[in-house]
Amino acid sequence: MESAASNGPRPIPVKIVVAGGFGVGKTTFVGAISEIEPLRSEALITEASSGVDDLFENGTKTTTTVAMDFGRISLQNHLILYLFGTPGQDRFHFMWHELARGAIGAVVLVDTRRLDACFAAIDFFEQRDTPFMVVVNTFDGRLNHPLEDVREALNISDHVPMAYCDARVRIDVQGILVQLVEYALLRALQEIPA
Amino acid sequence: MSRHAAEGRLVRPYTMTGGRTGQDIPTIALEGLVAATPEGLSARHQFRWEAERIIELAGDGTAIIELAALLDVPVGVVRVVVADLAKRGAVQIIDAPSGTVNDLDGIAYANLLKKVLDGIRSL
Numbered sequence: 001m002e003s004a005a006s007n008g009p010r011p012i013p014v015k016i017v018v019a020g021g022f023g024v025g026k027t028t029f030v031g032a033i034s035e036i037e038p039l040r041s042e043a044l045i046t047e048a049s050s051g052v053d054d055l056f057e058n059g060t061k062t063t064t065t066v067a068m069d070f071g072r073i074s075l076q077n078h079l080i081l082y083l084f085g086t087p088g089q090d091r092f093h094f095m096w097h098e099l100a101r102g103a104i105g106a107v108v109l110v111d112t113r114r115l116d117a118c119f120a121a122i123d124f125f126e127q128r129d130t131p132f133m134v135v136v137n138t139f140d141g142r143l144n145h146p147l148e149d150v151r152e153a154l155n156i157s158d159h160v161p162m163a164y165c166d167a168r169v170r171i172d173v174q175g176i177l178v179q180l181v182e183y184a185l186l187r188a189l190q191e192i193p194a
Numbered sequence: 195m196s197r198h199a200a201e202g203r204l205v206r207p208y209t210m211t212g213g214r215t216g217q218d219i220p221t222i223a224l225e226g227l228v229a230a231t232p233e234g235l236s237a238r239h240q241f242r243w244e245a246e247r248i249i250e251l252a253g254d255g256t257a258i259i260e261l262a263a264l265l266d267v268p269v270g271v272v273r274v275v276v277a278d279l280a281k282r283g284a285v286q287i288i289d290a291p292s293g294t295v296n297d298l299d300g301i302a303y304a305n306l307l308k309k310v311l312d313g314i315r316s317l
Contacts, residue, residue, distance in 0.1 A: 008254065010229075010255070010288055011227060011254065011255040011288065012288075012290075012291060012306075013223075013225040013226065013227050013255075013257060013288070013290045013291075014225070014290065014291065014306070014310055015224075015225045015290070033317070039259075039260065039263035039264070040263060041259045041260075041262040041263040041268075041269055042262070042268050042269070043268050043269045043270060044268040044270060065268065068224075068259070070259055070260075070263075072257070072260065073314075073317065075309075075310065075313025075314065075317070076312070076313050076316060077309050077312075077313060079309060079310055079313050080225075080227070080255070080257070081310065081313070081314070082224075082225040082257060082259070084224070084225075084259075098224065099224070101223070102223060102290060102291075104307065104310065174314060174317055177314045178311065178314050178315055181307055181310050181311045181314060182311060184307055185304060185307040185308060185311060188300060188303050188304045188307055189300075189304050191300055192300035192301060192304065193300075
């Protein structure tokens with residue numbers, strides 16, 4: 001009963017989270033590099049819930065759905081990388097725990113016209129000690145905010161990588177993912193006892 | 195969302211899990227993969243339609259969240275059905291190493307990240 005349908009090596013799933021405010025371009029970012037059109041999946045939740053699976057316990061609670069967009073990239077060595085966009089609305093922050101659990105790291109997308117929209121995501125990943133980087137989406141070509149100004153405005157630690165990216169452009173997104181995993185790797189290596 | 199609409203959404207998932215909540219099963223990571231076993235593939239017609247579809251869609255490995263999206267049902271429902279199928283040997287769950295990062299030693303995790311990095315670079 002142990003064998004799967006094929007005898008090839010077992011695929012290994014890994015994930016990266018893409019966070020940021022509503023409408024900042026998370027799904028665009030995912031779609032630029034995903035090998036499938038980004039899919040939308042829903043979890044049923046109760047307003048009072050802290051998880052997604054306890055819906056049926058009490059039919060009188062208010063139920064709602066929280067949507068997550070995701071994409072997939074098959075990598076060599078049988079790795080499958082999933083990219084998860086976080087739900088935009090603040091009231092769904094508890095879903096972030098599930099998304100962030102075991103993630104390699106997170107990309108926090110920033111729109112410089114609405115800097116405050118990314119505060120919650122930055123706070124979350126800082127507190128959780130998830131490797132993250134801050135990426136300014138330049139989707140309309142605006143580069144009028146130097147990254148160091150954004151870093152100062154958002155009060156981001158010096159060690160957190162920052163970059164520009166056009167979320168529509170595959171090679172930009174690929175470059176961001178490389179930077180994020182490099183950073184996660186650096187942090188992982190630092191934690192190995194000498 | 196109106197109350198009526200919220201109730202309407204519940205009918206199908208509730209039916210599919212027989213009303214079970216999934217609280218008695220271990221949580222499979224959203225990106226955890228489900229693979230059909232040869233036994234599951236040959237016996238798939240004996241299962242309810244949603245379980246049969248999961249076996250067919252799973253193939254060599256399809257993530258829980260992807261199954262949920264493809265079937266258009268909530269993630270929690272897929273987890274319950276998949277756990278049943280796994281218990282009966284019809285599918286195999288390939289849990290995410292990222293779901294158990296704390297169980298990997300530092301060197302194994304760093305090696306995994308190096309492979310991911312190589313993979314993204316050579317896209």
